[in-house]
Amino acid sequence: MMKPVMTSAQVKQAELEWARANQGDTWPLMVNAAHSFVTQFMPKLRGQNVLLVVGAGNNGGDGYYIGALLRQAKIKVTLVAPLGLPKVGIDAERAYQYFLQQGGQVIGDLADLTEPARFTITIDALFGSGLSRALSGTALQAILWLKELDTDIYAVDIPSGLNADTGLPMPIALCAKATHSFIAYKSGTLTAQGPSHCGQLSLDTLSVATSSTWHYQPEVCLPRRTGNTYKSEHGGVNVLGGQPHMMGAALIAAAAALKSGAGKVWLHCEPMFxxxxxxxxxxxxxxxxxxxxxxxxxDKIKWVIGPGLGRDGRGVDMLAQMFASISALQTQAPKTPEAPTHYGVLDADALRWLAKSGHTATGWVLTPHEGEAAALLAWPIAQVQQDRIAAVQALSERYQTCVVLKGAGSLVCDMSQSEHALVFCHHGSPAMATPGMGDCLAGIIAALMAQGLNAYNAAITGVNWHGQIGAKLAKQQRIVLASDIIAQLPFAAD
Structure with a gap:
């Protein structure tokens, strides 16, 4: 099931529109959010000594109401408001008053806590998704203090200090064991450093209607095999790459395509290999x-071009010839019925060639990491890293095709789609930062295209499948190799 992803400004707008339809009152949303958070984590909170840290805005308001609910549930909770009390007249102030009515007390400074080591859980309601400036002063000191505290952190909507739109710390952020979001996932929780700071993510839309074309789509729906079938019905994949000192990259892509279900796989290489x-x-x-x-x-045969291709020689010459052939097919009038519209995957050195060629790449899936994305856009790599969402959208616009921006929280974007143009793929693990992982992904996506998925759906499915296998293996392994992923591909997806 696709779940909505929005920027902080879009979430704010959705709240205002909901309020207009409900007597102009956002208070019920705060109440519902607090109940949702407590319900989500109650099994973890029972019997614990909880530190609840709240801010002066409406995220802090969620925290005050959560504190009241915990007191009603007889859970030990100590509430600290290091940034001061809420302004009079806002929902957070109303939640503060409700907390006091339930017998709660507010401590104004984290330094005033006695025996901080007694706390086993911290609930983070310090900053919400509206944080847009770098932390300084008391706010920065509060987060530094909390990072030193040895507790599990459960974040309300977003870990404090994380930019809700980009996933970058500002300049530091809390690392939560779990984060419970409201209305929509915030884009920064799903990419860049967001996944490593948010821990286990969950969402309650609070029944607020949204119209975002960004989504988080974690499901893996693989092509099915039924009835009287044979290998040629499941397409084929050609892998072109593998310079003598980089042959492993092409071998990995070919093996991944084979074990992802392509009916036939050809590896184009020198006979010595x-x-x-x-x-x-x-x-x-x-x-x-x-x-x-x-x-x-x-139409039934897809290509993976680039793994170990090198930046000159026969492989690059053939890539240039292929693009010339595609241009001829695309300008052919009338088009022949058998003319393909999707060709496969360009990765690694093929992307470096594309960056210099001046071509668009309609019909190909591009799978750059951040360095290759920077080359394709002629941007500094820091610009890509600072706003991965802007980068993947610019790539899709520039090359008029589907793009996977790899990395923590991979992004799949095809601006030609009428809706659902950007999909966040949250799965994966730092254990997967190993050689050949991108080559493996390229082979998976090409095999899914060969089996009938269009480029966009093959990219989404391939990234999720690849990431889920890696995350599962990382629970038992400190390091996950591409060959480990390939060995799991013949099994059913979770």
Whole structure:
């Protein structure tokens, strides 16, 4: 099921529109959010000594009401408001008064806490999604103090200090064990450093209607095999890459395509590598790359070009010829029925070639990491890192195709889609930061395209499948290799 993702400004607007339809009152949303948070974490909170840290805004208001509910549930809770009390007349002030009515007391300074080591859980309601300036002064000191406290942190809507739109700390942020969000996921919780700061994410929309074209879509729906079938009905994948010192990249992509369900897989390489390829996967078919024809384009056969391709030589020449053939097909009038509209995946060195070529890449899935994205856009890499969402949208616009921006919280964007143009893929693990992981993903996506998924859905499904396998393996392994992922691909997705 797709779940909405929004910027902080869009969430604010959704709240205002909800209020207009409900007597202009946002108080019920605060009450419902507090009840939702307590319900979500009650099994963790019972019997614990809870430190509740609240801000002076409406995120702090959620915290005050949460504190009142915890007192009603007979849970030990100590509430600290290091940034001062809420302004009179806002929902947060009303929640503060309700907390006092339930017998709660407010401590004004974290330094006034006695025996901070007694706390086992911290509830973070200090800053909400509206934080837009770098932290300083008391706010910065409060977060530094909390980061030193040895407790599990449960964040209300977003961990304090995290930019809700970009996923960047400002300049530091709390690292939560779990984060419970409201109305929509905030874009910054799902990409860049957001996933590592948010922990386990959950969402309650509070029944607020949203109209975002950004979504979090965690499901993996793989092509099904039924009835009387044979391998040719499941498409094929050609893998072109593998310079002598980088042959492993092409082998990884080919093996991933094979085990992701492509009916046939051809590896185009120098004959000296045939034995290595057959020892890895004897089902792979082999072709001398010097004999590869650039015109080998059809609707059922997809390409992976780039892993280990190198930046000059026969592979790059063939890539240029292929783009010339595609341009001829696209300008052909009338188009022949068998002319393909989706060609496969460009990765690694093929992206470096594309960045210099001046071509668009309609019909290809581009799978850059941040460095390759910077080259494709002629941006400094820091600009990509500071706003991954803007970068992936610019890539899709510039190259007129579907783009996967890899990294923590991978993004899939196709601006040609009428809706759901940007999908956040939250799964994955730092354990996957190993050689060949991108080559593996390229092979998976191409195999899904060969089996009938369009480029956009193949990219979303491939990224989620790849990430979920890696995250599952990371629960038992400190390091996850591409070969570990490939070994799990024949099994059913979770």
């Amino acid at each position: 045939y034995a290595s390829a057959l020892s890895l996967a004897p089902e792979i078919m082999l072709q001398d790359s010097s004999q590869t024809a650039a015109q080998s384009l059809s």
